[in-house]
Amino acid sequence: MPYKAIIFDLDGTLVNSLEDISDAMNKVLLDYNYPTHSYETYQYFIGSGLHNLVSKALPATTNSEEQIESCFQKMISVYSERCSIKTKPYSGIIEMLQQLKAKNLKLAVLSNKADALTKKIVAEIFPHQFDMAVGLKTEATKKPNPFEALEIAKNWDLKPEEILFVGDSDIDMQTAVNAKMFPVGVLWGYRTDEELKLSGAQVVIIKPQELTSII
Incomplete structure (x- = not known):
């Protein structure tokens, strides 16, 4: 698919x-x-x-x-x-997003950071790059609960199986598995290859550019 x-x-x-x-x-x-x-x-x-x-x-x-x-x-x-004083995109992220947008893919951010802060950072660092940015609204729907991920899928009128879920932690991989989305782990973040694979990552990538080859 x-x-x-x-x-x-x-x-x-x-x-x-x-x-x-x-x-x-x-x-x-x-x-x-x-x-x-x-x-x-x-x-x-x-x-x-x-x-x-x-x-x-x-x-x-x-x-x-x-x-x-x-x-x-x-x-x-x-x-x-001070949420965007030192915060910067990882190397290659901007170029990767541009390539993905050129393919007419829907793009969203889903974070366990507070919703207002998530939206603020995404708007400041990635203006016009994402169709949606969703942060934490209630503890009950915090990742790895798949609720918000599935709500994004509904908003797009897509099946979960049509969506990649990309993250750097065990929580992200568990969210993807729980939502029945395709889990992609990244190694430039805060966790290890072993942790990502044990948590359900189907693919683990080293550089942002590798994501386009999966698509």
Whole structure:
């Protein structure tokens, strides 16, 4: 079956946002006099939404629901102001998107980042490149729940089998499997080849240009 559309994860797939996310969370931690973390550590905190990242970043001794929520609200405020300072597309992404658009493929972003932030980053970094950008609206529909991916398919009037799902994490591959879309893992992001394949990746690519050959 020919593929007619592609859904992309955002962080670690289209953009390297690690430093902006890490810097914002570290500022929150410093404000509370808590220990901060390295970029390498944050690499493993990213993927399940900022609420989950805040929970992982806080010291275990102060990880109450009340404290998580307080730090989460502060994190959202800080990160909203600096979400595109250091965040940049990975090498080759812009060219790849142009090639895909030239093939008249539908393109969307689906992220576990808050919906408003997802839309803001996509609009600023990829103007007019995507037909849809969807972020996290409720915890209940967070990836790997396939709900939002299937809603995108419905919006396009396409079958899930006609859509590639591209991401850099186990969560993305699980989302693709759950939605019955074709899972494509990328190795320029935050996770490993082994993790992607164990989570259901049918193909793992090293460079963005390789995606066009799958189509």
